[in-house]
Amino acid sequence: MLFLAVFCGFLAENIREKQVEHHREKEYMRSLIQDLQEDTRDIDRTLELGSVVTEKLDSFIYILDEKDPDENAYDLYRLGSIAGRIIRVSFNDRTSSQLKYAGTMRLIRSSDLSDSIQSYWTLVKIAESIAQRMEDIQSKAGDISVQMIRYKYFGRANSANPFAASLSKDAKLINSDPKLIAQLSNHCRTRLVVLYNYIINIKETKAMALRLVDLLKKEYHLK
Numbered sequence: 001m002l003f004l005a006v007f008c009g010f011l012a013e014n015i016r017e018k019q020v021e022h023h024r025e026k027e028y029m030r031s032l033i034q035d036l037q038e039d040t041r042d043i044d045r046t047l048e049l050g051s052v053v054t055e056k057l058d059s060f061i062y063i064l065d066e067k068d069p070d071e072n073a074y075d076l077y078r079l080g081s082i083a084g085r086i087i088r089v090s091f092n093d094r095t096s097s098q099l100k101y102a103g104t105m106r107l108i109r110s111s112d113l114s115d116s117i118q119s120y121w122t123l124v125k126i127a128e129s130i131a132q133r134m135e136d137i138q139s140k141a142g143d144i145s146v147q148m149i150r151y152k153y154f155g156r157a158n159s160a161n162p163f164a165a166s167l168s169k170d171a172k173l174i175n176s177d178p179k180l181i182a183q184l185s186n187h188c189r190t191r192l193v194v195l196y197n198y199i200i201n202i203k204e205t206k207a208m209a210l211r212l213v214d215l216l217k218k219e220y221h222l223k
Contacts, residue, residue, distance in 0.1 A: 024107055025107040025108060025109070028104060028107065029108075029219070032096070033222065034095075035093075035095050035096065036120075039092055039205075039209050042090055042092075043202050043203075043205065044206070047199065049085065050199050056079045056083040059075075059079050060076065060079040063079070064076070064185040069173060073171050073173045074167070074171045076149075076173070077154075077171045081165075081167070083188070084145075087131070087198065088134075089127060096121060113216070120205070123208055127201050130197055131198060133194050137187055137191040137194060138191055141184055147174075147180060148174060148181075150174050153168040153171035153172075154168075
């Protein structure tokens with residue numbers, strides 16, 4: 001009888017532990033869904049800005065390569081202020097960091113679902129790598145552009161929207177050395193190519209996030 005009582009107690013404790021783990025698993029997945037939904041919203045905002053920056057950057061390069069930069073200085077200032085904006089999704093790692101580093105991935109019973117989550121993280125990692133590459137290129141372009149422009153031609157920025165600063169009509173380049181123009185064009189062209197790749201990547205990442213949300217909702221019966 002004593003053995004039976006101990007055995008039954010062991011089974012009951014094991015069942016309680018499983019119930020607790022299943023509850024934790026579901027809560028993690030609920031949190032992951034929220035993170036994925038935030039990611040998709042940020043991707044949408046980034047894609048919208050990326051479309052604008054792509055257009056302005058292409059026009060900026062065209063002026064550098066095909067027109068007289070001195071005669072078109074105003075347009076270079078105007079386009080450059082938008083073309084130089086940072087394009088990067090701020091992926092939410094609130095839940096993923098816990099799953100990755102707290103050993104809680106073991107709670108996910110479905111291997112297919114676990115593989116899908118890992119695939120999404122891989123896409124995010126690639127996106128972060130491309131974004132860093134873009135910023136490195138932009139930094140090099142910035143080092144050249146500060147040798148060519150003067151910020152005095154921009155009016156006082158609005159603290160609520162620093163990108164809405166006015167631009168003086170008499171904006172001029174302080175240096176239009178052909179070598180600087182060529183270097184700036186090269187960096188901008190490289191950045192444009194990387195930006196195209198980034199846009200393709202985050203579109204794929206968004207599609208994966210949406211599929212993953214559907215999988216999680218179905219697997220855990222979540223709304």
